[in-house]
Amino acid sequence: MKLKTALMLSLFLIPLTTLSLGIINSTGMLFTLYILSGFGMAGIGMGVMHDAIHGSYSKSSKLNKILGYTMNLIGANATVWKLQHNVLHHTYTNIQESDDDINMPFFLRFSPHAKKYKIHKFQFIYVWFFYSISTIAWITMKDFVRLFRYRNMGMIPSKAEFRDSLIKLIFWKILYYTYALILPAVFLPFSFGLVLLAFLSMHIVTGLVISCVFQVAHIMPGIEYPTSNEEGEIENNWLVHQLLTTSNFSPKSKLFSWLIGGLNYQIEHHLFPNICHVHYRHISPIVKDIALQYGIAYNEKSTFVEALGDHLKMLKTLGK
Structure with a gap:
C-alpha cells in the first residue's frame, strides 16, 4: 500500500508540477503529461482514497482521514463520496432510488426498475461518452448537487455541518483547478483552449478507467436488483444481498488487481x-x-474483457 500510494501520487502530481513550471513547449508532451496524470488520478481513486475513506487503509483513523483527503486532491470530495459510496451504495446495493451508483440521469437506465425511454435502446453506444466525462461532471457540479440532496435527505444533520462542508468543498475545488488547470495555462506557451483540451483528456482517461472498473461489478447479467416491500425491507439478509448484487472479474491477474486497488474482488470488498x-x-x-x-451464487468473470462484454450486453438488455 505504501508503494502504491507513492507511485499513484507521484504519477498524478509530478506531471502536473512539470506543467506548472512552464518548461514544456511540445504539444505532444502537454497531452502526454496530462494523460499520465489521469492514470495517476484513477490510481489514487481506486487504490488509495477508496481504502482510506472506508477506514481500511490503516489501523490509524488519523492516517485514514489524512489519506482520505487524496479524494479532494484529485478534484472530488471525501465527505460527499463517503455518503454516496460508504452509506448509500454499500448499504442499498443495486436497490433502485436508494443506491446512488445506479441512480442515473434519465438518458441512462442502469436498473430494470428504472423508467424506460426510447433513447435507452442506444445507451450501449453513447454510455462510453458519459463514462469519459463522468469525472468532469463530478468535479464541476455533481458534488454540489449531491451535497445539497444529502442535506435534504437528513444525512447531514446540522446547518453548521452543512455550511462547513460546503465551504471546504468550494475551497478544495478552487485549489484543484488552480494547480491542475490555471497554473499550467498561465505558465505554458500554449493557448488556454489547448491547455483546457489537454486537461479534459486527463479526465477522459480517468473517467473511462474508473467507470468501467466500478460498473462491471454491478451492472451485469445474472446480477439481482432487489426491491423492498412497503415496510422498506428486502428479502435477503445483508450478506446474501451483497453476493447476489455484486460480481468479481480477473481473479488470476495479480498485477491488474494491484493497479486497480483490488476492485476486481468487489464481492469481498462489499462483504x-x-x-x-x-x-x-x-x-x-x-x-x-x-x-x-x-x-448462493458467486458471480465472477475470468477476465476484465469478458466482464466489459457482459456489461455491454446488460446495457443492451436494459435498453430493450
Whole structure:
C-alpha cells in the first residue's frame, strides 16, 4: 500500500508540477503529461482514497482521514463520496432510488426498475461518452448537487455541518483547478483552449478507467436488483444481498488487481469493506467456497474483457 500510494501520487502530481513550471513547449508532451496524470488520478481513486475513506487503509483513523483527503486532491470530495459510496451504495446495493451508483440521469437506465425511454435502446453506444466525462461532471457540479440532496435527505444533520462542508468543498475545488488547470495555462506557451483540451483528456482517461472498473461489478447479467416491500425491507439478509448484487472479474491477474486497488474482488470488498484490498485475493477462495456450499451464487468473470462484454450486453438488455 505504501508503494502504491507513492507511485499513484507521484504519477498524478509530478506531471502536473512539470506543467506548472512552464518548461514544456511540445504539444505532444502537454497531452502526454496530462494523460499520465489521469492514470495517476484513477490510481489514487481506486487504490488509495477508496481504502482510506472506508477506514481500511490503516489501523490509524488519523492516517485514514489524512489519506482520505487524496479524494479532494484529485478534484472530488471525501465527505460527499463517503455518503454516496460508504452509506448509500454499500448499504442499498443495486436497490433502485436508494443506491446512488445506479441512480442515473434519465438518458441512462442502469436498473430494470428504472423508467424506460426510447433513447435507452442506444445507451450501449453513447454510455462510453458519459463514462469519459463522468469525472468532469463530478468535479464541476455533481458534488454540489449531491451535497445539497444529502442535506435534504437528513444525512447531514446540522446547518453548521452543512455550511462547513460546503465551504471546504468550494475551497478544495478552487485549489484543484488552480494547480491542475490555471497554473499550467498561465505558465505554458500554449493557448488556454489547448491547455483546457489537454486537461479534459486527463479526465477522459480517468473517467473511462474508473467507470468501467466500478460498473462491471454491478451492472451485469445474472446480477439481482432487489426491491423492498412497503415496510422498506428486502428479502435477503445483508450478506446474501451483497453476493447476489455484486460480481468479481480477473481473479488470476495479480498485477491488474494491484493497479486497480483490488476492485476486481468487489464481492469481498462489499462483504469486508473494513479490510484493506491487498488481502482480498486471499479471502476470495474462502468466500467462494462457503457461498457455493450454501447454494448462493458467486458471480465472477475470468477476465476484465469478458466482464466489459457482459456489461455491454446488460446495457443492451436494459435498453430493450
